[in-house]
Amino acid sequence: MLRYFWILLFSLNVSAQVSKTSRPALIPLPNKIEWGKAQFNLKSYKKIVITDAKLRGNAIVLQEYLRSKGVKIPIVSENKDKLPAIILETSSIASQEAYRLDVGPKAIQVKASGDAGMFYGIQTLKQLVGNANKIGECHIEDAPAFAWRGYMIDAGRNFMPMDLLKQQIDVMASYKLNIFHFHFTEDIAWRLESKLYPQLTNPETMIRNKGQFYTQNDLKELIAYCKARQITLIPEIDMPGHSAAFKRAMKMDMQSDSGLLIVKKIIKEFCATYDVEYLHIGADEVKITNKNFLPEVTALIEQLGKKVIGWEPGGNFTESTIRQLWMEGATKVSTNPNIKYIDSRHLYLNHMDPLESVATIFHRKIANLDKGNSVALGGIICMWPDRRVNIPQDVFTQNPVYPAMLAFAERSWKGGGLEGWQANIGLKGSAEAITFSEFENRLLVHKKLHFGNIPFPYVKQCSTTWKLYGPYENGGDLDKRLDPEFPGFDANKMKPTLTAIGGTVVLRHWWAPQVKGLLETPKENTTWYAVTQIWSDENKIQDFWIGFNNISRSYASSSPKSGTWDNRKSAVYVNNELIPPPAWKQAGMEGDLEKPLVDEGYEFREPTKIQLKKGWNKILVKLPIASFRGIDWKNPEKWMFTVVPWR
Structure with a gap:
């Protein structure tokens, strides 16, 4: 099954080049790229050479992609006969997500110090492949500006089936996004199975999509699916706010003494069940009536070996809680060197129409910085389909999910952007309008080649x-x-x-x-x-x-x-x-x-x-x-x- 999804993913990532003479429309655009004049045929490269056994997983990914292009070549550990080859090599590049890529007549070389960097180098290599399986001579040096480049989907209000979740993850992987924020508990419904408290997912506790939820195996499958694509899944159990479904099921408020005991048992069950590094606890848009709730919950989660994330503005968090900023008033945390944060301010796709969203996100300066640092981790764009939808696919036709995702992939990888929050492309002749136009040209190439059967409202x-x-x-x-x-x-x-x-x-x-x-x-x-x-x-x-x-x-x-x-x-x-x-x-x-x-x-x-x-x-x-x-x-x-x- 996993192999099938890889084939599907890479069959979507066909050439990002519109003619034999044009240069590939790369997204995100690499930090440094030097083009040569020559063009080479993929079939001229006779093998994939790996210099380290740890590279075999990425080599298989590349091999499957080449097979989808009609090029069948073996994976070997050395290049004794010196035939033209694709060489994957471990190198002492500073960042785990950085890579170098060289295309020449004797070799295509991808160098990286970590699995993520090698994976990203391969994503760029796929986009370099042109018509008739041609690839142009080039030298690329690349690394992301921000460590966290994320996308969030709210499946608590409107249930999202597994195939659509995987579709979103596949697109994320193709464009080097690495955080999948999964929001699945809400006032509308609690949508994650609990063996301890099965009543949480009873149909009568749900307002929409009654009886639809994710089993423990479903979430385990999604976590593994993300890991195979260099994506960290961040699960969110919203507490103590957005918890009306919990109250309907358990007949008590989360912040009551009895409610807190149940929440702690749910957290213990969760942390024992899933291999995740983080647990997002939400904690926004709620009146804190029990001042001990969040400190006790946070202490428990950290004791169980997980890191805590919460929305800011939010509850009475400890400094160890990573904050996800959702409105401008949250900027006070950026002045505290002890608090790590993620920027999601004015990055809610449900507030934007398609053409506006791409311009706004492309111009955005994440965390008001050109690049991330030890506390400014990066950003997450968020998809909140608060309003009921008729069918799950309406989330993608009524919201600019994929156009915005590609714009955010470019901005979060490249860094930079404009000061403030812009809603337009810019005045005629302005530098920002010229820069945006160049990106739009690349975006439309990707729309044509990769999203023929997927909603892409742009x-x-x-x-x-x-x-x-x-x-x-x-x-x-x-x-x-x-x-x-x-x-x-x-x-x-x-x-x-x-x-x-x-x-x-x-x-x-x-x-x-x-x-x-x-x-x-x-x-x-x-x-x-x-x-x-x-x-x-x-x-x-x-x-x-x-x-x-x-x-x-x-x-x-x-x-x-x-x-x-x-x-x-x-x-x-x-x-x-x-x-x-x-x-x-x-x-x-x-x-x-x-x-x-x-x-x-x-x-x-x-x-x-x-x-x-x-x-x-x-x-x-x-x-x-x-x-x-x-x-x-x-x-x-x-x-x-x-x-x-x-x-």
Whole structure:
């Protein structure tokens, strides 16, 4: 079975090269790469040579991949006949995750000091293989900027079957992510088998996906699956918060004396059952009524040989607890040299639409640092599908899981990024927009080659340039027509207030000023207009992604009302023709976390079909707003728009 999944993994990782002459689209891009001019055929290399028996596991991984490419070669311990070979070699490179890779006519050499570095070198080698099994001459020296490069999935609220969990782990491995944070207990349901307390997973204790949980063998299998791919699985048992399912099953609160005794028995059972280094205890969003709960739980877990992780802000942790930062107010821990931490601030994928997510994460400076250190371990992007989904696959169609994962793989490996939290690609001509465009080109190659049958909600957006005009005072009248809507307005002659790049442009984020939108000083009761032109070679119907209201999957946001795009009366015109909004399937439905979304997001509904004429087509977007405060906390105002050809 394990061998089958390896074959599946490496069959997905085909060439990252679009033609014989182009260079491979590597993600993450190595720190140092020097290209030669020559191209070599994989079949010219006659064997895999390992200089150390400990390298055999990685050699088998490579051998299986080559076999999937139609190249069958043996693994040997020496190269006596000096034939061209692929040589895996242990070398005294400083970092366990670092590697060096050389491609030449006589040998492909991968050198590393540890298993992880060798594994990552092989991932890069796979991406180097081009059309017709060609590989280009090159020299690569590479190592990650951050030690922890992670992804979290919440399977407590919406159960995720094992095959989909393994799919996510496979993608992580291909792009050198190394932390799989598995969140499986929640208010909604407790989804891990306990032999001591089987009532925890009784169907009647669950609000969704009743009776669906992970057996002890399931979790053991996932831990092993991760280890084989150089990934550390971090399990999370949330305590004492997010524990309503525990209370329903055990008829008591976790923080009661009896509840704490049961929790301790569960922890002992867990630590005796699973071979893991860490146990995440959550401990956020809860009122601590028993001040001894977390110190006693922490002491027990550490006594049992595990390291403790908790959310920050959270409970009354000890300094030995690794903190996972989830909001900006948590930055106080970064000034304490005794506390290790992981950055997950504004890295929740369920708060982002697809085009925004890739730009935001690509620009992100993890832990506000260019690279990690002994306390700033790295970052974890998080997928919280708080709202009920109809089927597990909806998590991937309604959220930018894989596009964001690849963007985070690049950023967490390379380090760097921009100061602050950016929501846009950048202004036209800016350094950040140019850099992002280069990454987007590589991202789209990977989408085409590796995600043909896997949801990957992302399209090219760097070719879309907007001229923005405003602000125009609207006096609170969202219907008010202003200069750009009248025939005398010519965007080709009028100097824009701003220019921006992207299919999605965020004027003001709901978390302003922490998250920066395009406008430096946005004002209420104003209207902005955005104008662009799109070329068409012929008269045709073109599919578009259009949206104005990104519904976070953490809020019980209401569906748009019938006949509207959003509650701001946003509008879009193509060649002066008003484009009608979709006929919403749940028009005007009041928000409810137990009512799944079906078509509210542009990324998971049918694209809008628009008639284009041959030649240039003018697109005008109207963006009025009254108040920055939403009608209630469940419906925050994210002043934004998405208009981009879908192809």
